[in-house]
Amino acid sequence: MALDLDSTIAATCRVAFDLICGPDHDYSYADIESWEWGLEEFGEARYLSALWHAWTLRHQEIEPMEPAPSFQTYSIKTHPEVDTLDIVSKYPDHKGAEQYRRRWLDDHGIEFDEFVRVDGSKAALDYDVYVDDDPRLPAAVAERDAPGTVVVYDQPYNRDVDVPHHRAHRLIEVNQALLEVSADVGA
Secondary structure: OEEEOEOOOEOHHHHHHHHHHOOOOOOOHHHOOOOOHHHHHHOHHHHHHHHHHHHHHHHHHOOEOOOOHHHHHHHHHOOOOOOOOEEEEEOOHHHOOHHHHHHHHHHOOOOOOOEEEEOOOHHHOOOOEEEEOOOOHHHHHHHOOOOOEEEEEOOHHHOOOOOOOEEEOOHHHHHHHHHHHHHHHHO
């Protein structure tokens, strides 16, 4: 299973908003209306730089998306349908943020098998199940030759996904989605 990091486990945008707007801003995840929103609102260079600096300069300030992320992810990792739980994150290799991402996962007690960084589409990776907030991922997985399922981690910007997928409003709901996936495969 591929489990996304940014905006699925880690609330990276909150720190990025602080970096862009200062500490008195009133931006939240509820303001993010589309996948491209940050690029459009702040400009590509400024927004991507803030996301990178959130990890490289202020990773200790990045909060989990939900309370008790180690419990939430452990319940997924130990689910009978899960052979491996990899953290899969999309960002360019030359940015140097991986060590801080790994440290954040360790600091929050999140157990996983592998940390996988990808430059292109995560759909190109050979996972049966993806848990991700990217609204484009279900369509990309549906188009590939190998079967796969996407559990969309609910965010305001991904509520219009129109290809088959499962949805989780909290990480603990991934377990129910896995049972549904298993039932679909067995049917």
